[in-house]
Amino acid sequence: MNLKPETLQRIDEVITHYPVKRSATLPLLHLIQEDIGYIPDEAIEWVAAKLELQPINVYEVVTFYPMFKRKPVGRRHIKVCRTLSCALKGGYKVCDTFKKEFGVGLDEVTPDGEVSIEFVECLASCGTAPVVMIDEKLHENVDPAKACALSAEIKAAAKK
Amino acid sequence: MSAPAQTRIIFKHIDEPSYTNDLACYQRHGGYEILRRAVKRPPAELIDEVKKSGLRGRGGAGFPCGVKWGLVDRKSGKPIYLIVNADESEPGTFKDRYIIHQDPHQLLEGTLISCFANNVKQAYIYIRGEMPEGARILERAIAEARAANLVGPNILGTGYSCEIYVHRGAGAYICGEETGLIESLEGKRAHPRIKPPYFPAVLGLYQCPTIVNNVETLCHVKHIIERGGEAYAKIGTPNNTGTRIYCVSGHVQRPGYYEFECGKITLGQLLNDVCGGPLPGRTFKAVIPGGSSAKVLRYDETFTLKNKDGSTRSLAAADIPLDFDTLAACGTMGGSGGIIVMDDSVNMVEALANINAFYSHESCGQCTPCREGSLWMKRISSRMVHGMARAEDAALLKSVADQIPGRTICAMGEACSWPTQSFVQKFQDEFVSYHTTKKTRPADALQLV
Numbered sequence: 202m203n204l205k206p207e208t209l210q211r212i213d214e215v216i217t218h219y220p221v222k223r224s225a226t227l228p229l230l231h232l233i234q235e236d237i238g239y240i241p242d243e244a245i246e247w248v249a250a251k252l253e254l255q256p257i258n259v260y261e262v263v264t265f266y267p268m269f270k271r272k273p274v275g276r277r278h279i280k281v282c283r284t285l286s287c288a289l290k291g292g293y294k295v296c297d298t299f300k301k302e303f304g305v306g307l308d309e310v311t312p313d314g315e316v317s318i319e320f321v322e323c324l325a326s327c328g329t330a331p332v333v334m335i336d337e338k339l340h341e342n343v344d345p346a347k348a349c350a351l352s353a354e355i356k357a358a359a360k361k
Numbered sequence: 362m363s364a365p366a367q368t369r370i371i372f373k374h375i376d377e378p379s380y381t382n383d384l385a386c387y388q389r390h391g392g393y394e395i396l397r398r399a400v401k402r403p404p405a406e407l408i409d410e411v412k413k414s415g416l417r418g419r420g421g422a423g424f425p426c427g428v429k430w431g432l433v434d435r436k437s438g439k440p441i442y443l444i445v446n447a448d449e450s451e452p453g454t455f456k457d458r459y460i461i462h463q464d465p466h467q468l469l470e471g472t473l474i475s476c477f478a479n480n481v482k483q484a485y486i487y488i489r490g491e492m493p494e495g496a497r498i499l500e501r502a503i504a505e506a507r508a509a510n511l512v513g514p515n516i517l518g519t520g521y522s523c524e525i526y527v528h529r530g531a532g533a534y535i536c537g538e539e540t541g542l543i544e545s546l547e548g549k550r551a552h553p554r555i556k557p558p559y560f561p562a563v564l565g566l567y568q569c570p571t572i573v574n575n576v577e578t579l580c581h582v583k584h585i586i587e588r589g590g591e592a593y594a595k596i597g598t599p600n601n602t603g604t605r606i607y608c609v610s611g612h613v614q615r616p617g618y619y620e621f622e623c624g625k626i627t628l629g630q631l632l633n634d635v636c637g638g639p640l641p642g643r644t645f646k647a648v649i650p651g652g653s654s655a656k657v658l659r660y661d662e663t664f665t666l667k668n669k670d671g672s673t674r675s676l677a678a679a680d681i682p683l684d685f686d687t688l689a690a691c692g693t694m695g696g697s698g699g700i701i702v703m704d705d706s707v708n709m710v711e712a713l714a715n716i717n718a719f720y721s722h723e724s725c726g727q728c729t730p731c732r733e734g735s736l737w738m739k740r741i742s743s744r745m746v747h748g749m750a751r752a753e754d755a756a757l758l759k760s761v762a763d764q765i766p767g768r769t770i771c772a773m774g775e776a777c778s779w780p781t782q783s784f785v786q787k788f789q790d791e792f793v794s795y796h797t798t799k800k801t802r803p804a805d806a807l808q809l810v
């Protein structure tokens with residue numbers, strides 16, 4: 202496991218937040234995914250050893266929570282909200298627009314590894330539906346035109 | 362009658378251009394003064410104020426907060442934990458995120474007062490994974506509060522110590538259910554626990570007594586201690602005290618969040634006067650009043666309700682005061698305050714198919730009725746929408762839904778079956794005839810699934 206020194210430091214700090222080490226499973230997985238982009242087998246073994254657990258204890262957690270990825274996603278990850286309030290305002294069209302812009306289906310990555318698209322459940326911003334989260338930034342009131350503009354920004358940033 | 366004015370207590374500073382989410386701004390607005398006063402009072406007195414206030418939980422079930430605190434096992438000698446439920450994942454609900462982003466210190470002050478009142482020395486804020494910015498804002502706010510001796514050891518020189526940590530979820534709805542949340546915080550799959558024996562107040566986090574409260578609930582505590590429980594109880598209506606934040610989404614002119622005295626505004630006033638009515642050329646058709654698991658209301662529906670003296674009265678859906686009790690009497694619930702509005706362009710089979718896709722995705726899988734039932738309901742409704750509807754599907758959906766509630770470990774069994782039960786019952790014709798009407802749906806009809 203090749204984690205950045207600051208990741209290792211944050212890992213050691215976060216473990217101190219809990220009286221029982223196992224509680225640090227989700228925080229550790231988040232920190233590792235932030236660092237290397239996904240959760241490889243190696244990370245599962247590593248977290249288990251770090252927290253004095255069996256690998257299966259970590260594996261069952263990784264496979265339960267949708268945010269943990271077993272394979273790399275795109276460098277830019279687009280999450281479009283699928284749930285009712287967004288759908289009522291045209292969320293499905295917004296999702297189709299992104300798929301067309303990047304020529305990929307749901308949960309696929311563009312061949313250059315740049316972009317992936319996921320249709321996710323309610324992002325707790327239903328009042329400004331449809332919403333889209335790109336990496337960690339929430340975009341509100343996204344119609345197909347705005348989806349095209351956001352796609353253009355992603356493409357321009359990738360060229361740099 | 363036109364709508365009353367908003368009473369903004371929790372959202373007082375939300376969207377104020379000059380209000381920032383740092384400690385200095387919060388303190389310029391009187392921040393942490395209530396905590397300073399609270400820590401000089403006996404904790405039991407604070408619990409008493411909350412009991413007197415009548416505050417009911419804003420996370421979904423509407424359980425009285427003071428009663429919940431009263432159930433905490435204080436004799437076991439084990440530490441007592443408090444968990445802030447910031448999982449906000451019930452579709453249609455989006456109030457807690459604004460509090461966290463724009464007024465995090467209000468949440469911390471409410472949490473610290475609640476911790477002091479309950480002799481809690483360790484609190485966790487469980488925030489959903491999809492709010493990374495919210496988590497960072499909270500972490501910064503906690504660090505600021507710690508530097509100002511408001512969090513950590515020997516708070517304000519009182520000898521009382523309390524730590525607060527932020528814990529991020531990772532995209533599973535069931536982490537909002539309090540015992541699923543506790544399992545998740547223990548580093549496991551969010552499999553809800555069986556009650557009894559696992560009532561959090563007795564056997565919660567690490568098998569210790571634990572209080573789980575919603576973000577908005579804990580913010581109210583601050584205002585209860587400021588005003589006094591009895592004065593707070595005068596806001597709102599009897600048994601439905603305080604203000605409520607209504608999150609309106611879907612087909613209205615002005616969706617958004619609005620804070621009113623609980624029960625002092627009707628559904629019709631909120632949707633028409635406050636939210637500007639339906640979109641041009643449309644009429645309201647259906648409303649889900651308390652997050653997507655609440656039973657749907659037909660906008661043209663009329664209820665017959667019992668009065669206290671045994672007589673009855675009739676009440677149109679638009680005239681329902683938005684409190685906990687009247688919505689319950691009308692067969693639905695105030696839940697999380699998320700109000701989802703659908704106009705006459707929406708076909709109810711299609712809307713239900715969208716909701717069913719959500720619940721089948723989110724079942725934790727422990728109980729057969731919930732795991733299989735939610736999947737069946739999804740498959741049937743989705744098959745209907747995709748051109749393979751049959752007249753008998755309405756009855757089939759109902760029979761699956763009816764076999765789930767009451768037979769599961771957690772209330773997700775109810776949450777996933779109530780939409781199907783209510784949609785099919787209240788829009789029976791649409792479900793029975795969908796196999797023919799589907800062909801006449803306009804080609805550009807809104808896609809919902």
Ligand SMILES: Cc1cc2nc3c(=O)[nH]c(=O)nc-3n(C[C@H](O)[C@H](O)[C@H](O)COP(=O)(O)O)c2cc1C
Nearest residue numbers: 418419420446448449450537538539574575578772
């Ligand atoms: C399936 C399910 C999902 C829930 N999701 C949430 C949620 O996202 N946020 C929340 O505060 N409560 C949620 N709850 C309610 C909690 O279990 C719990 O009742 C609540 O956090 C208690 O806080 P309160 O008394 O302050 O409302 C959910 C309940 C169920 C059954």
Ligand code: SF4
Nearest residue numbers: 725727728731769771
């Ligand atoms: S009712 Fe559903 S979500 Fe709740 S414990 Fe059972 S399977 Fe899990």
Ligand code: FES
Nearest residue numbers: 282287324326327
């Ligand atoms: S339904 Fe999309 S944010 Fe809630």
